[in-house]
Amino acid sequence: RKEVEQDPGPFNVPEGATVAFNCTYSNSASQSFFWYRQDCRKEPKLLMSVYSSGNEDGRFTAQLNRASQYISLLIRDSKLSDSATYLCVVINGSSNTGKLIFGQGTTLQVKP
Amino acid sequence: DAGVTQSPTHLIKTRGQQVTLRCSPKSGHDTVSWYQQALGQGPQFIFQYYEEEERQRGNFPDRFSGHQFPNYSSELNVNALLLGDSALYLCASSRDNHGYTFGSGTRLTVV
Numbered sequence: 001r002k003e004v005e006q007d008p009g010p011f012n013v014p015e016g017a018t019v020a021f022n023c024t025y026s027n028s029a030s031q032s033f034f035w036y037r038q039d040c041r042k043e044p045k046l047l048m049s050v051y052s053s054g055n056e057d058g059r060f061t062a063q064l065n066r067a068s069q070y071i072s073l074l075i076r077d078s079k080l081s082d083s084a085t086y087l088c089v090v091i092n093g094s095s096n097t098g099k100l101i102f103g104q105g106t107t108l109q110v111k112p
Numbered sequence: 113d114a115g116v117t118q119s120p121t122h123l124i125k126t127r128g129q130q131v132t133l134r135c136s137p138k139s140g141h142d143t144v145s146w147y148q149q150a151l152g153q154g155p156q157f158i159f160q161y162y163e164e165e166e167r168q169r170g171n172f173p174d175r176f177s178g179h180q181f182p183n184y185s186s187e188l189n190v191n192a193l194l195l196g197d198s199a200l201y202l203c204a205s206s207r208d209n210h211g212y213t214f215g216s217g218t219r220l221t222v223v
Contacts, residue, residue, distance in 0.1 A: 004154075043202055043214040044155065087154055099145065099168055100204070100212065102154030 001026055006088050006103035014111055017078045021106045023071040023088030032091040032098070033064050035073045037084045038105065044087055047073075078110045116141075116215035118203050124221045125193050131220060133188040137205030138213045143167075144186040145212070146178060147202040155202055161186050190220075198222045 006023045013019050025033075033050035048055065050062040050071055061074040071088055088103040117136040125131050137144050143162045147155035157170035161180035180186045184205075190197055203215045 006154075008152075041200075041219075043216050045214070046211060099157040099160060099170065100147070100155070101157065102147075104152075104154050 002103075003027060003101050004088055004090050004103040006106050008104050008106060010107040010109055012109045012111060013078055015078055015080060017110075018074065018076045019078060019108060020075075021073045021086055021088075021108075023073075023103050025069050025071070025088075025090045025101075027090070027092055028066075028069060030069075030090045030092050030101075033071050034089040034091075034100075035060075035062055035071075036087040036089055036102075038087055039084050044102075047086070075108075078108075080110050080112065083108055083110045116203055116205050116213050118201075118215035118218050120218060121216070122219045122221075124223060126223055127193055127195060129193050130189065130191045131193060133190075133201050133203075133218045133220070135186045135188070135203030135205075135215060137184050137186070137203075141205035141207045141213070142184050143206045144180060144184065145204045145206070146186070146188045147204065148172070148197075149200040149202060149217075151199070158188065193222045195222050 004025050035047040036044040037047045038044045050064045052064045054063045059076045063072045085105040085107045087105045090101045091098040119134045145160040146158040149155040159169040160167045164180045175191045177189045200217045202217045204212045206212045
């Protein structure tokens with residue numbers, strides 16, 4: 001079983017739609033959680049950290065459920081520029097020195 | 113403030129050859145990690161260097177080796193290249209209380 005699992009998609013949605021991505025992780029001792037965004041043939045870039053209390057950044061909302069070992073990302077009012085691959089990331093050690101464990105990524109295509 | 117710099121950006125090698133990839137971390141960062149990203153997959157952790165020592169290693173064979181220099185820059189070496197080593201190789205730097213920053217990667221093609 002992979003340490004971090006995501007539905008690879010692709011998710012094809014119209015502009016303005018709300019879309020949700022889910023991710024599960026296998027190590028209950030995992031300490032830090034993130035969503036990264038990766039554009040085609042580019043490096044991953046941090047989108048947002050994920051906290052148990054849930055956190056929001058504009059149109060993006062991330063949620064962590066430690067009991068279920070489940071992470072989610074909700075994108076509201078999708079824009080064409082949101083088209084990218086979204087990577088769920090877990091760290092089992094220090095958030096700045098532990099290794100990043102990536103999911104396979106979920107591809108989002110927002111269409112006009 | 114320069115970010116993470118990787119070189120070369122693209123590389124084509126033949127099976128059995130050896131390759132060296134280079135990474136200069138972001139200013140102020142002292143830890144360098146290397147990742148391999150195959151097409152359609154998420155990045156996989158290769159190893160991490162801190163204070164010129166390999167601190168952690170992922171599930172990669174000994175053909176993959178590395179080095180960190182006193183100026184914190186790092187190299188990734190891969191010997192006896194296989195077709196399956198074709199991938200995007202990403203370097204990420206970090207330091208306590210500062211998150212990871214990724215370089216734009218080196219795209220390696222083995223033919």
